[in-house]
Structures are given as structure tokens and as C-alpha cells.
Amino acid sequence: MQIACLQAAGTPGDVEANLAALDAACAEAAAHGADLLVTDEMFVTGYDIGELVHELAREDLLARVAEIARRHAIAVVAGLPELDGAACYNTAALVGPDGALLARHRKAHLFGALDRAVFAAGDELVTLVDLADVRIALLICYDVEFPESVRAAAAGGAHVVLVPTAQMEPFGFVADQLIRVRAWENQVYVAYVNHDGREGSLEYVGSSSVVGPSGEVLAAAGHGDVLLYASIDPAVVAEQQEANPYLADRRPELYGGLTRP
Amino acid sequence: MQIACLQAAGTPGDVEANLAALDAACAEAAAHGADLLVTDEMFVTGYDIGELVHELAREDLLARVAEIARRHAIAVVAGLPELDGAACYNTAALVGPDGALLARHRKAHLFGALDRAVFAAGDELVTLVDLADVRIALLICYDVEFPESVRAAAAGGAHVVLVPTAQMEPFGFVADQLIRVRAWENQVYVAYVNHDGREGSLEYVGSSSVVGPSGEVLAAAGHGDVLLYASIDPAVVAEQQEANPYLADRRPELYGGLTRP
Numbered sequence: 001m002q003i004a005c006l007q008a009a010g011t012p013g014d015v016e017a018n019l020a021a022l023d024a025a026c027a028e029a030a031a032h033g034a035d036l037l038v039t040d041e042m043f044v045t046g047y048d049i050g051e052l053v054h055e056l057a058r059e060d061l062l063a064r065v066a067e068i069a070r071r072h073a074i075a076v077v078a079g080l081p082e083l084d085g086a087a088c089y090n091t092a093a094l095v096g097p098d099g100a101l102l103a104r105h106r107k108a109h110l111f112g113a114l115d116r117a118v119f120a121a122g123d124e125l126v127t128l129v130d131l132a133d134v135r136i137a138l139l140i141c142y143d144v145e146f147p148e149s150v151r152a153a154a155a156g157g158a159h160v161v162l163v164p165t166a167q168m169e170p171f172g173f174v175a176d177q178l179i180r181v182r183a184w185e186n187q188v189y190v191a192y193v194n195h196d197g198r199e200g201s202l203e204y205v206g207s208s209s210v211v212g213p214s215g216e217v218l219a220a221a222g223h224g225d226v227l228l229y230a231s232i233d234p235a236v237v238a239e240q241q242e243a244n245p246y247l248a249d250r251r252p253e254l255y256g257g258l259t260r261p
Numbered sequence: 262m263q264i265a266c267l268q269a270a271g272t273p274g275d276v277e278a279n280l281a282a283l284d285a286a287c288a289e290a291a292a293h294g295a296d297l298l299v300t301d302e303m304f305v306t307g308y309d310i311g312e313l314v315h316e317l318a319r320e321d322l323l324a325r326v327a328e329i330a331r332r333h334a335i336a337v338v339a340g341l342p343e344l345d346g347a348a349c350y351n352t353a354a355l356v357g358p359d360g361a362l363l364a365r366h367r368k369a370h371l372f373g374a375l376d377r378a379v380f381a382a383g384d385e386l387v388t389l390v391d392l393a394d395v396r397i398a399l400l401i402c403y404d405v406e407f408p409e410s411v412r413a414a415a416a417g418g419a420h421v422v423l424v425p426t427a428q429m430e431p432f433g434f435v436a437d438q439l440i441r442v443r444a445w446e447n448q449v450y451v452a453y454v455n456h457d458g459r460e461g462s463l464e465y466v467g468s469s470s471v472v473g474p475s476g477e478v479l480a481a482a483g484h485g486d487v488l489l490y491a492s493i494d495p496a497v498v499a500e501q502q503e504a505n506p507y508l509a510d511r512r513p514e515l516y517g518g519l520t521r522p
Contacts, residue, residue, distance in 0.1 A: 151519060152518050
């Protein structure tokens with residue numbers, strides 16, 4: 001499976017502009033042969049836009065994304081807000097190349113006042129879904145910084161962890177160092193897809209990357225709007241998990257303390 | 262607390278030579294003002310020495326280490342084999358500056374045939390012990406590569422994780438990348454104290470380091486016999502864990518899956 005990762009500044013608060021950018025990126029990625037395009041966190045509306053996110057979430061954003069995916073016959077993981085009753089979630093939705101909703105992950109680890117002011121926390125540690133022969137794990141931003149989340153993905157058989165994010169200064173360490181270690185310690189692919197530019201009070205670090213199961217950087221961006229491409233091969237995951245058997249060598253019977261508050 | 266980390270090639274299979282090297286290192290570290298010296302994994306006997314380790318373990322190695330610690334009035338974490346009935350453990354023992362045994366950690370995650378051929382696995386995920394105002398966590402080598410181990414250390418209030426290791430090619434990624442992330446994701450100090458040189462079939466990577474609670478490298482070795490020094494300040498751990506609140510933001514109620522075989 002070939003994936004395309006859209007690092008972009010986006011247009012905070014302007015859904016039409018962001019959907020137009022998604023449309024153009026899907027056209028380019030599909031022409032390049034990609035099977036799946038991944039956006040950054042809350043790409044459809046912007047992330048640091050305060051209460052406006054609740055207003056924008058009232059539109060059927062998912063239907064708009066699905067229409068774009070279907071038209072270009074490419075699967076899409078899109079970051080967008082999701083209303084459920086009174087709650088608004090920070091969500092990554094996967095739609096198939098036919099526009100069908102296949103899975104959605106609600107950010108489970110909320111980041112500071114930025115998230116807590118507007119979002120409710122999801123109650124699934126990780127969301128797993130199969131697309132063709134690849135098992136995908138969905139996480140969002142801060143989720144991936146917790147080793148527990150990626151471990152749960154790998155233990156669930158994930159081949160690739162897709163992580164829309166909105167990582168800002170001074171947290172470049174996560175993009176530069178932590179993502180490779182998450183891939184290495186689980187021997188899975190990790191795609192970390194970030195905003196770039198400025199938004200509200202935030203200066204994003206860009207530095208999106210796709211890392212392979214032995215921590216090798218397969219594709220990486222600096223700053224700027226970029227489409228990164230990488231191939232995901234489940235056979236490589238199987239080989240590497242046998243060569244470096246962290247998952248087999250775990251001692252889960254000793255890990256009970258990790259579940260205590 | 263000032264710690265000294267002894268990276269050394271050692272003399273595989275020669276206890277007297279290794280104890281003489283420990284004695285010299287303790288003298289130097291104590292003169293430098295260090296409160297605690299940490300050796301690499303199985304320093305007292307050597308690591309890749311096969312069945313010989315069982316024979317050498319019959320001597321009272323711990324008493325010899327304690328005598329050196331007491332004579333120099335410096336605490337010591339020493340890597341050595343430990344017999345318990347028919348079982349031989351890969352152990353890191355902490356003796357106080359008065360020579361009293363304060364704690365011992367038995368390697369809980371065994372590494373491949375190298376460990377399994379001669380050692381039994383310990384059944385404590387991490388060993389915590391207070392020395393003066395510092396809470397120390399003891400892990401050994403492969404243990405630290407499992408994020409669960411360091412998380413348990415931090416959740417237990419550790420300020421510093423001391424890791425005697427025997428890390429060989431082609432696993433330089435662990436020394437170069439993973440150790441900083443373990444410190445960062447828990448906001449604790451990590452001291453990773455490795456062998457250098459060749460031993461049996463192994464070519465060690467050296468590259469010992471002490472990393473601070475924000476992932477910053479405080480002291481680092483390349484190749485060669487080296488004593489690294491660093492200061493451990495519990496107040497810095499408290500500050501950093503508040504500034505970057507991973508521990509507070511965990512969702513342990515979602516982590517139950519991590520304890521399943």
C-alpha cells in the first residue's frame with residue numbers, strides 16, 4: 001500500500017479553502033498511485049481556532065471528505081471535529097476509496113488547555129481497521145507520545161500507525177526523536193503528519209515523517225507544504241518483528257501496575 | 262547527588278582484574294566527589310562468557326563489591342551474577358557507602374540465547390530504592406528497551422533510572438536514540454552504562470550516556486574506557502514533570518490490554 005501524507009499550513013477556520021486543498025492533494029496523490037492520503041490533525045477546520053470549531057462541526061464535514069475520496073478513488077484519513085450530542089471530539093476519520101466511513105478515532109489523550117477547552121476525550125486507546133492487506137492504527141498527536149498507545153496498536157496487529165498531528169514549538173523533540181523510537185520499539189511503520197506555519201498562538205514544527213519498522217526514516221519533510229510518499233509492506237513488519245522480537249519478549253504478567261491510576 | 266558511570270571493556274572471566282578496575286574507578290570517582298558509581302552489566306565477571314558465569318557466581322562477589330564500596334565510602338551499583346538455588350540471575354546490586362546491600366534488580370526481560378542459555382528471568386519489573394533524597398530505579402540492558410519498565414519506574418516516583426547494559430552492534434539505535442526518549446516520555450534522568458570493546462562474539466557500541474528529564478544529554482561517551490559524571494536533582498524532575506505532564510495525562514483506565522499475554 002502506498003500512502004501520501006499531506007503536511008500543510010491550511011487555512012484556519014475556512015472549511016471551503018481546506019476542502020479545496022484536500023481535493024487538490026487527493027488528485028495529486030491519486031495520480032502518483034497512492035492508495036491512501038493522510039491529513040494533519042483537524043485539517044478540515046484548523047486546530048487552534050477556539051470555540052469556532054463547535055460551529056464548524058455542525059456542518060456534515062465527513063460527507064464532504066467522503067465525496068472527495070470517492071471522486072478521486074483514494075482512501076482518506078482526515079482530521080476534523082466530530083459532534084456527538086453535547087460533546088465535540090478531536091477525530092481522525094478513515095473513509096474508503098468508495099467514500100464509506102471505515103473507522104474513526106477520537107483523541108484519547110487531550111493536550112493541555114488547547115484541547116480541553118473545546119474537546120471531550122475519546123475512550124478508545126487506539127482504533128484499528130483493515131484496509132486491503134494492511135492493518136491500520138489511528139492515533140492523534142499527543143496520543144503517540146504515550147508509549148502505551150503505540151504498544152496497544154502493535155499488540156493488536158497493526159502494520160502502520162497513522163498520526164495526524166498539530167505539533168508546535170518547543171516540542172520538536174517528538175517529531176525529531178520520539179517517532180523513530182515508537183516505530184523501533186514496536187517494529188511497525190509510523191506516519192506522523194503535521195501542520196506547518198503559524199496558527200493562532202502556535203508555531204508548528206512541520207517535520208512530518210514516515211518511519212519504517214526498524215526506525216529508519218523513509219520520508220521526511222522540513223517546513224513547507226509537502227506531500228510525502230511511502231510504501232507500507234506487511235511482510236516487512238512480520239520480518240522485523242521476528243528479527244527484533246520486542247512484542248514476543250514482553251512480560252505482560254508484570255505490567256499490571258501500568259493500569260493503576 | 263553526583264553519579265559516576267564506568268564504561269569499560271573489562272576483562273571477561275577474570276574477577277580479580279575486574280574488581281581491581283572497580284577499586285580504581287571507585288577511588289577516582291570518590292576523589293571527584295561522586296556519591297554513587299554505576300558499572301555496566303555483569304561487570305564483575307564479564308557478560309558473554311557462557312557457562313563460566315555459573316562457576317564464578319559461586320564466589321561471594323557481593324561481599325567483594327561491598328568491601329570496595331565501604332573502603333571508598335561510595336555507593337556502588339554493580340553488575341554481577343547471583344545464584345539463588347539452582348537459578349542464576351543477571352543482577353544489578355546496589356550497596357551503600359557503608360557496604361550494606363540496599364537493593365538488587367534481576368533482569369526481567371531476557372535477551373535472546375545470550376541470556377537464556379545461562380540466566381533465569383527476574384520477576385520484578387523494576388526495583389526502586391531510596392538513597393539520600395534520590396529515588397533510584399534499577400533496570401538492566403534489554404529491560405530499558407521496553408517502555409513499560411521505565412514507565413513503572415516513573416510511576417513509582419523514580420528520579421533516576423540506572424541501567425547497566427551490554428549493548429552490542431548492530432543495536433546502536435538504543436544508545437543513540439531510545440535512551441533520550443525514555444527520559445523525555447517520563448521526565449526522569451536515565452543513566453545508560455555500557456561495555457566497550459570486544460567480548461566473545463560481541464562488539465560493544467560504547468556510547469554510554471546520562472540524559473536529563475527533558476531528553477537533554479548531560480554526559481556521553483563514544484568508545485573507550487570512560488568515567489562519566491552527572492548530577493541528579495529531584496527538584497528538576499518535579500519541575501519537568503509539571504511542565505510536561507505525561508504522567509498526569511496518562512489514561513491508565515484504558516491500558517488494560519497491555520497486561521494481556
